[in-house]
Amino acid sequence: MLNQQQLQHLFLRAGFGETPQAIQPLLGTSREVIVEKLFASSREYKNVSYLPYPLHEGQYDKGLNVFQLVALILRSKQEMEELNAEWLFKMTYTPAVLREKMTFFWHNHFATSAPFAYLMQVQNNTLRKHALGNFGQLLHAVAKDPAMIIYLNNQENKKNHPNENFAREVMELFCLGEGNYSEKDIKEAARAFTGWTVNLKGEFEFQPQEHDAGEKIIFGQRGNFGGEDVIRLILERKETARYVVGKIYREFVNPVAHPARVAELADGFYRSGYDISLLMKKIFLADWFYADENRGVKICSPVELLVRYKKLVGLEFKNPKSLIELQQVLGQILFFPPNVAGWPGGPTWIDSTSLLLRLNLPARLLSGTAFNVSAKPAFEEDAAVAAGPPKSKGELTADWSALESFFKAEAPTQLAEKLIAHFIQCDPKTIDRRLLQSDAADNSLRGMCARLMSLPEFQLI
Known part of the structure; x- marks a missing residue:
C-alpha cells in the first residue's frame, strides 16, 4: 500500500x-x-491538433513555393507560442498524464527546434504516439521526422557532400553516448543517411540519386548500409x-x-x-x-513547476504571451531547447534571476498582482536591452477555492503540518515552522500556502 x-x-x-x-x-x-x-x-489519448495542415487543396502534389515557405516561417513564431500554451493546457488537464510526461521527456531527449510550428506539432504527436511504446520504433520515426531532419541539416546530407550532424547526434546524444563509437563510425553512418530529406509538402522523402549506395563499415560490420540499417545496428x-x-x-x-x-x-x-x-x-x-x-531530490523544471501551479491553484495569465516570457525567464520554453543536447536540468534551473522569480511567484498568485517579466538575454550584445525597462507585466489569476475546501476542516494548530505533508517531498525537518505561522503575517489558508510554496523545499520533487 x-x-x-x-x-x-x-x-x-x-x-x-x-x-x-x-x-x-x-x-x-x-x-x-x-x-x-x-x-x-494513457492508452487512450488525443494528439495536439491546434495547427491545421498548411497546404491547401491544389498544393498537395506540388507543395509550397519559396514565397509561401517564407510566409510560413514568418507566422510560425506566433503559432509556436500558441502551440506552447496548447501543450501546457494538455499537460494540466489530460487523463493521459503519464503519456504526456513521457512525451515531455522524449521532447528533451530528441531535442529539436525548427522554424516551422506545424512540423513541431507533427514531431510532438510522433513523440506522443511512441512515448510508451517501443524505443526502436520511436527512433526510426524520429530519424525520419521532418523537423529533426531540418534541425540537424540532414537535408544537406548528399552523397558528394556528406553532412555528419545527424549521424553524430544519433550516436552521441540519442543512443550510445560518448566513447561507444568512433569517428569512422560517424562518417560511415553519415553516408548511410544521405538522401534523407524533407520535400516542399513538409514530408520525409528519400532521394535515391543523392544516396551513397556504396559499401560502408560501421561498428566493424561491412555492408551497403542505408539509414534504417544504421538504426538497426545501433539498437543491436x-x-x-x-x-x-x-x-x-x-x-x-x-x-x-x-x-x-x-x-x-x-x-x-x-x-x-x-x-x-x-x-x-x-x-x-x-x-x-x-x-x-x-524523494524530494530533484529540482522541479520550469514547465513542471508551471503545470503544478496550474493544477493546484489554476494559474492563468491575462495575456497569454506572459506565459512564454515567464518560461524564458525561468529557463525553459517548450519547443525551444537551448541546443541538440536539450536542457541539462538539475542545478542549472536555478540562478539569481530564476530563483527569485520562483520564490516570489506564490505571493503574486495570492495577491493577483502583476509582476515584471524581463527575459534573459540570449547573447551578450542583448544585455543592454535586457537591462532596460521590464519587457512586460505578467498579470495573472489564481483560484484557491479547491484547496480552501479541502483543508477547511483542519484545526489552525495542525494546518501548517498538513500543508507540509501535502506539498513538501524532502525532509520536513528542514522547514522552520515560524516561517509559515506568524502573528505579523496572513495566517489564512491562502497565506500559509503561499508562504509554503515560496520555500526552496517546494521546488524539490
Whole structure:
C-alpha cells in the first residue's frame, strides 16, 4: 500500500503532481493497482491538433513555393507560442498524464527546434504516439521526422557532400553516448543517411540519386548500409539500452544514477526489445523507487513547476504571451531547447534571476498582482536591452477555492503540518515552522500556502 508521501512522489515523477483532492481517495490502494491505472489512463489519448495542415487543396502534389515557405516561417513564431500554451493546457488537464510526461521527456531527449510550428506539432504527436511504446520504433520515426531532419541539416546530407550532424547526434546524444563509437563510425553512418530529406509538402522523402549506395563499415560490420540499417545496428548494441535507461533513471528516479539498478534495468530493457512501458512499470513498482533517498531530490523544471501551479491553484495569465516570457525567464520554453543536447536540468534551473522569480511567484498568485517579466538575454550584445525597462507585466489569476475546501476542516494548530505533508517531498525537518505561522503575517489558508510554496523545499520533487 502506498502512503501519502509515496503517492505524491509517484504522481510528481510519473506526471506533473496531483491535487490533495485526487490523492486522498487513493490512500491505502495497492501500488500495483495505482500503477496499472496510470498506464490504463494513457492508452487512450488525443494528439495536439491546434495547427491545421498548411497546404491547401491544389498544393498537395506540388507543395509550397519559396514565397509561401517564407510566409510560413514568418507566422510560425506566433503559432509556436500558441502551440506552447496548447501543450501546457494538455499537460494540466489530460487523463493521459503519464503519456504526456513521457512525451515531455522524449521532447528533451530528441531535442529539436525548427522554424516551422506545424512540423513541431507533427514531431510532438510522433513523440506522443511512441512515448510508451517501443524505443526502436520511436527512433526510426524520429530519424525520419521532418523537423529533426531540418534541425540537424540532414537535408544537406548528399552523397558528394556528406553532412555528419545527424549521424553524430544519433550516436552521441540519442543512443550510445560518448566513447561507444568512433569517428569512422560517424562518417560511415553519415553516408548511410544521405538522401534523407524533407520535400516542399513538409514530408520525409528519400532521394535515391543523392544516396551513397556504396559499401560502408560501421561498428566493424561491412555492408551497403542505408539509414534504417544504421538504426538497426545501433539498437543491436547493448550500450544503447544502458545509455537510454541511465537517462530515464536520472530523470524519473534520482539525478545521481545507481549503477547496479541501471545495469539491471538496461538488461531487461534490451531483452524486451526496448519496451518502454515495461521499463517504466518496473521502475514505478520497485521498492527503491519510493525510498527516502529518491524523494524530494530533484529540482522541479520550469514547465513542471508551471503545470503544478496550474493544477493546484489554476494559474492563468491575462495575456497569454506572459506565459512564454515567464518560461524564458525561468529557463525553459517548450519547443525551444537551448541546443541538440536539450536542457541539462538539475542545478542549472536555478540562478539569481530564476530563483527569485520562483520564490516570489506564490505571493503574486495570492495577491493577483502583476509582476515584471524581463527575459534573459540570449547573447551578450542583448544585455543592454535586457537591462532596460521590464519587457512586460505578467498579470495573472489564481483560484484557491479547491484547496480552501479541502483543508477547511483542519484545526489552525495542525494546518501548517498538513500543508507540509501535502506539498513538501524532502525532509520536513528542514522547514522552520515560524516561517509559515506568524502573528505579523496572513495566517489564512491562502497565506500559509503561499508562504509554503515560496520555500526552496517546494521546488524539490
